[in-house]
Amino acid sequence: MIPRAPTTALMPVAEAAAALARLARPVAAVMAGLTEAVGGVAAQDVAVAAGLPRDRTALRDGWAMRADSVVGASPYAPVRLARPPAWVEAGDPLPPGTDALLPPEAIGADPLEIEAEVAAGEGTRAPGTELPAGIRLVAAGERLSALHALALAAAGIDRVPVRRPHLRLVGTGPDALTPVLQAWIVARGGTAEIGRAPEGAGGAGAEALAAALADALARPGADAVVVIGGTGPGRRDASAEALARAGRLEAHGVALRPGESAGFGAAGDRPVLLLPGRPDAGLAAWLALGRPLLAALAGAAADPPHVVSLTRKVASVIGLTEVVFLRRVAAGAEPLGGAEIPLHRLAFADSALLVPPAHEGYPAGTPVEVLPL
Template sequence: MKPIADALDQILNSVRPLQETETLPLQKALGRILAQPQISSLNVPPADNSAMDGYALHTDSLSATTRCLPVSQRVPAGHTPEPLQPGTAARIFTGAEVPAGANSVIMQEQCQIEERDGTNWITFPDEVKVNNNIRAKGQDIAAGAQVLPAGHRLQAQDLGLLASIGIGEIEVIRPLRVAVISTGDELAEPGEPAGPGQIYNSNRYQLAGLLQKLGAEMIDLGRVQDTFEATQLALKNAAEQADCVLTTGGVSVGEEDHVKPAVESLGQLNLWKLALKPGKPLAFGQIGDTPFFGLPGNPVSVFVTFLLFVRPYLYAQQGSPCHEPHPVQLPANFNRNKKSIRQEYVRVRVHPNGTMESHSNQSSGVLSSTSWANALAIVKPDTLVKEGDLVPVITYASLFL
């Protein structure tokens, strides 16, 4: 059985990122992957501007005996000021351009106002510093600077950032098309009555949610009959219309497990059986030129193998840098008294105080454990764990961009 790190390296080294792109209005680009680096053509802010409502002046106009200056102009935001007359101050508002000749802005609460013959005179405090309350031209973004790299997944704040440099539409990688095939005559669909010996198809729905979190489009090909011919035809059709094919179940070596031989008849398997718990019977290969993942049938195994292998592969396929979380070390609240050649992923709940609680049932069929948990604790191969030992933990939240 192949070690986890070696398997992940092999899988990621085979990625061929998508090249096809589309252009979207900025407000519709949330969650999409940038196809090109974004370079600012302008400075933000475009000129020195005021961080406060107050008064702009040149500090040389003040002295130990002169703390009062007349107001020579009013500068609201969005208007171009006149150069500041020497020996005067300008009434200025937040975001307004600082007049040429001014080098400081004093907030209005620190000033005293007196009217003399229809002119406002401002008495300034004893300490007035150069560049006080002035946002410098290009302080946020300088013209020519890269603001976001290619491969970046756009967040809400990124849309605001791009808007701030005048970008109204953006080139992004088109969504991945991922075909999902369920195998197993025992599967029934939710909302329909389950017959004798049948179980409801939970894998189809958890994969739909996981793919949605990655920004991929799911091509739902439903359930395939448990025959070699039906499986082969379904895989061929999936590969012709998808960027990646996922199957659940049927990758072991039982008489009713047809996925492995069907894939080998259409392409090749590059990886099969990992030193992993849960999820040993994971398959990876290709159908023609289309990458293929054969996930186990047990729902917890599907969840874990998707997070560990499919998730980083699909990120990389979209051109996003490989995103692997950095585990945190937490004291275990469980024991592992027997060494295993497989690396185990234990469903745990990490509490706000940093303590860990493991689910009482770690069976690969107990899907409720994945909803109860918010993290996976890692027990490395050939390792004994005693309660209180530090173990690496990855949270669900850290796995998604």
């Protein structure tokens, strides 16, 4: 077993996240249909070539009309036309010579008498204003949403290049974290498969885990491997030594609470992340290190900040990045706990706060940036 770094030698979280991200390269882009692409990260800008609609189009059902031909029309002073107006359905182009849409009730019993006036353009979409020519619908590095897909489909774009990193999760010993991590990875636009590694003791355990890790890396498809468990100082903890045997161990011990026994490295050209097996520590380490790794593999741009106000004071230890799990409520975000939080409280968390190492915490009412879970 490789001894973990002493507390004074723990790698700062920002430094560890940056070093781990440098081990990752954006994965190759694949062309995907819109349904499949939702949640993935766009590999390039996607823009509209020609403006839409091509013609002035009805936004609702009604009578197509030239606005200046019915100025002043009302039920008391109807304007009489030479011929009845054309009826159009929502989404249809307006007939030539018309520029507005009257509601159905604007015409009484006599189809030639108009009982309401209308402003030019009312009830219609002007040419090129729904999707202007050249407008960028999705930016490179942006995560595609269902609303992106709606606009892309309207523009006639049915396939887009996306990046979807595939991670291989290797659980050691009793493990309940891999299904959670798999769900979180999928929610962030990646894919993940779950594997198991043998559990042993001492050097034999490290050798068996190194073989399992080598096998996980040898099989095609994985852009990174995440090992869950076996990162602590216990007699059966062998993840760090296994990585050192299968590849190279870059760091073991991060200034993170909970999750200080996390580590990372690489084997071949792929990054390997070592997460503690205890739920609070493993999830905290994933938030601090795994999310940046996944973003680097996907070539994802930084997420927009989610800012909420704390309902209670949060205290933190100077020198460590502290992860506090939160539950968003009507008044803001309620702190649930951090290190050693019991599962009955962790189960209610829907976001997390990473308190920087230079802070002692925040008083109640402080607006803070949180990570949605």
